[in-house]
Amino acid sequence: MLSLASRSLPAGSALASASRNGTVQSVQVRGYAAPKGPAKIQKQGFVNKGKKKKFIQTVDPNKMKRIPAFKPLTANQLKSEIFHEDVKTELQLPVFRPDALTESNALAKVMEFPTQSNLINRFGVPKNLNIEYRILSKSCAVVRDITLTALDKLDAASASSSKDNRVVLTGSSGCGKSVVLLQAAEYCAGRGWIVMYVPRVHHTVDSSTAYIYDSRTRTYLQPRFSWQVLRRFLDVNTTLLQDLKTTKEFPVERKAPVQAGSPLTDLINVGLQDGSLAPSVLSSLMTELSRQKTYPVLLALDNFQALYTRTTRYRDPKFEAIKPYHLSVPRLFLEYASGKKTFARGAVVGALSEGRADFVTPLELCEALGLPFPRPAGPYVRRVPEIVDYSQGLQKLAVPEKLSIDEAASLFDVWNTDKALHSLPDDDLFMSKYSEASGNARAFVWKGLLATLTS
Template sequence: MPISQTNQLPQNIRESRLEPLNFSVFHPKVLKPDTKPRALTFLYEEKDALRTFGVPKNVLFDFRLYQRPLSIVRDVTISTVDRLQTASGRSSASSRFVLEGASGSGKSYTLVQAVEYCYRSDWIVIYIPRAIKLVDSSTPYTYNTRTQTYIQYDAAFQILQRLLTVNRERIEGLTLESTAAYEHLKGLKAGMTLTSLIEMGLKDKTVVMDILAVVMEELGKQKSRPVLLAVDDFQALYQSSQYRDPNYQIIKSYHLSIPRLILEYASSKRQFARGAVVGAISTANPTYPLPLELSEALQITPPTPTGPWSKRSPTYIGYAAGLQPLHVPEQLQLSEAAVLFEVWMKHKTLHTDATDQLFLSKYTEASGNPRQFVHTGLLQTLET
C-alpha cells in the first residue's frame, strides 16, 4: 500500500463527527408558567448580551462541554422570569433581587438566564459577570477630588463600550433633556443622543466614568424600555477591596467609582423608572465570602458563626437594605437532572452505557447538586 494511503485515517473515522443537535432556542415565548424542565440553547451571536458582556468562568467552562451553549430551564428559572415580568412595569426600587443558595446550586446560571430573557424581551441590559474584578485591584485607579472616589477608567470604558454594543438600537432614540445636573462635563448639549454621549466618553477616558454615570442616570429616567442591571459575584461589593490608598490603607468598595454606582442602584438610592437590579452570590472564590451585613439583609445563614457583638458596617447595612432573596434550590429535581442527563446522552459523551442505574447513582453521589452532578458525576465517566 502506498505511504500516502497508510497515513490516512479510515473513511468511517473521518466521518464520525457528531450530528448537530436540535434544541429549542432560549426565548421568552417558550418560557410559560407551566413549562416543564427542558434544555434550551443560547444563540450566543456577535453583539448578543452574553457574548459581549461575557459570562462567569464556571459557566464558560460548561458551555465548552457542549456543541452549543445551553442551560436547563428549572422551576427557579420560571419564578425568576415571573419576577422580571412584574418588574418590567414598575420602578427598580421594588425589584431588587439577590440569587442565593448553596455552592454549585446554579445561581450564576439562573442569572445568565435572567440576562438572556431580558435581552430577548427588548430590555436595556447591563451585565457584570465578574464583579470581583472591580475590587481585586486588577485595574488602574485614580483618586478624584470632586467625587471623593477612586475612578476606575479602564473598567468604566469596558462597561460603557459593551453597553453600547449590546443596546445601541434600543437607546438610539433616547436624548438628554437637560444638562443642568451635568455642568462639570463640557460638550454636553440638551437633545444630544445617548449614543453620541457614550461615543464621546469612549474617546476620552478622563471623562468616561462621568459619562457612564450620566448614561445610567438617563436610562433611569426614561420609561420607554425597562432596564436590567445584573451583577454576579455580588457579595464582593459589600466588603473591603484589594486596592490600597497612598498610605497603603485598604480602600472600601464604596470608595471605588463603579462599585459605588452599583451599590447605589442596589440600595435604590438611584433607580430605574422601569426595571430591576438582580445580583447573584458566588461562593467560588473564598477571598470574597458572604459578608454579615448582606446575609442578615437577605435573612440567610452567614458562612461563619456570628453574634450581637460581631462587627457590622452601617454603610454596608444601608446599601443592603431592601434587597429581596431569591433562593436557588441546592438540589436538582429528578425531572431536571433527567433532562441534563439526556443532554449528555445526545452529545454521546458518556463512556458508559446510559442506563437508569448510572443516572440514579450519579444523581445520588452528587446529592442532586447541579455542579457536582456534572463535574464529579457525569465528567467522571470520561476518565479512562
C-alpha cells in the same frame, strides 16, 4: 605495513585495533553528526559602554509562542473514522425565547440561547459556565421552576420602579444561581429591556484594573473597567439606545459638550473615545437610564457579595485597603442595589457566589437577607454602618438546592447527545451520578458527567 583500520579512520576517532602481525581486529566506531547551523545562544549583557548603558537580552522566539486552550478543530481536520459520527451529529435544542417560556412547553427542558443575541458574546459569562459552553457545541441551560418564578417577577417589575424590585439569588454553592441570572438577562434582552449584565463583579474590587483618585468626587475612578462596561453595553443595546435622548447638556473636557436631545449613543461614544472620561460618562449614562420610562432596565450582577466586602484589594498611597464604596464602579452599583438611586422602570438582580473563598458573603449582607452566618456573630460583633446601609431593602429569592429528576435527566440527555460521555449511557449511570452529586447542579455536571471522561 599499515593496517586497514589505521588508514581508514581519522585521528581522534575511536582507536583502530590491530595486532602486531598486521591482522585487523573488529572495532566499534561512533560518529556524531556536526550541527547543521550555528547554535542559538542566549546572550545577556550590556552594550554601549559609557555613560548610557542599554540592557539587551536575546531570547529564542519559539519559546514566546503560546498555544491557545480549547481551540476546536474544523470538520475537515477530523478525517479519522472515529470522528465521522461526531461530525454528522448536531445538537438540536429548542431556542430560549420569551414566548416559548411557559410551564407546559419549557419546564425541565434544556434550551439553547439564541445565536442572534450577542449578550453572552459581549458581556461574557462566569468562568465555570464559560468552560462548559466551550465543551458543549451550543450554549444552553435547563429551564427550572425557579427560572419561571424569576421571570414572572421581572414581568411584574417592568412597569414599576426598581426600588421595589431589588432581588438577590441565594442558595448553596453550585445550585445554579449564575445560570438563573443568565437566563433572566437573556429573557429581558428578548423582551426589549435595556440590559447591563456584569458576570464577574469581583473584578471591580480585586485590583485587576487601574485606578486613580478624583479629588472632586473623593472616590477612586476606574477608567479601564468603566470603558469596558460602556463598550459591551453599547454593543448589546445599540438599537434601543438610539431611541433615547439626553435630557440635559453634558460638558466634556477639551471637547464640545453633548447637547440636550442627543442620542445616548453619542454620550457613550465620548467615553469610548477618551478612556479618562469613561467613569463620568458611565455615571451620567446610568442617570439618564434612571429617568427614562420608554424601556425597562435590568442591572444584573453576578458575584454580588463582592460589592459588600469590607476591604478591597486596592490600596491608597498609605497602602491601606480601600473600601468598596470609595471606588467609582462598586459605589455606582451599590447605590442602585440599595435603592438610593432607582430606575423609573426596571429591576436590580444579583446572585451570590458561595464558592469564592476570597470574597465571602459578609455578616451585614447575611443579616439583611436572613441567611445563616457560618461563624458565631453576636450583638458585640462589629458591623460596618455603610455596608448595613447599602444592604437595606434587598429581597431574597432562594434557588433550590437540588435538581429535580426531570431536570437532571434533560441535562444527561444533552451531554450524551453531544458525545461528552465516556461510559455507556444508561439508567444506572444516570442514577449513580445524580446520587453522587446529591442533586447539586454543578457537581452533577463537573464531578458526575465530565468525570466519565477520565474513567
